[in-house]
Amino acid sequence: MPEMYFLVRWPDGADQRCYSPSTVVEDFFVPGGTYPLADFLDRSRQALAIASERVRAKYGFGCTSAAEQLAEIEAAAAAYPPDATVTVTALTDADGVPR
Template structure:
């Protein structure tokens, strides 16, 4: 199953490299585009659910790494929740290690 990384820029200008076990993440995010926190969270959850369905179908179990990544990103989003105009920018997609 083709996995990938994607790079995010947070409202504080810090950057994170995230993991997806499926290329589906590219269907939900566009490089160079900024997403409001709630929109980013909804897209992330939808993409992770589909990725997990694909992993489940192929291997018989969901991807714990994808679930952990989602939890980490949602916790990071929560840190910026007090900032009503905060956005996450998807910088790039790249191959997984």
């Protein structure tokens, strides 16, 4: 499967490299896009669920890395107020090449 990364800048300026086992994240995020925290979480949940299901369709089991990534995102998001915004600074392939 063509794995991807989406690079996230949290409200405090911290950067996080987030994994997806599928290019589906391109349907949910754009490089430079800024999202209200709740919207970012919703998009992350949807994108990573679809990505995991694509792995299930191909290999017969869901992607535990996608589930772990979502748990990391949700844990990080809990540190910020509900009115915070999150920026997706880039989408890259596994080698770090921008998409």
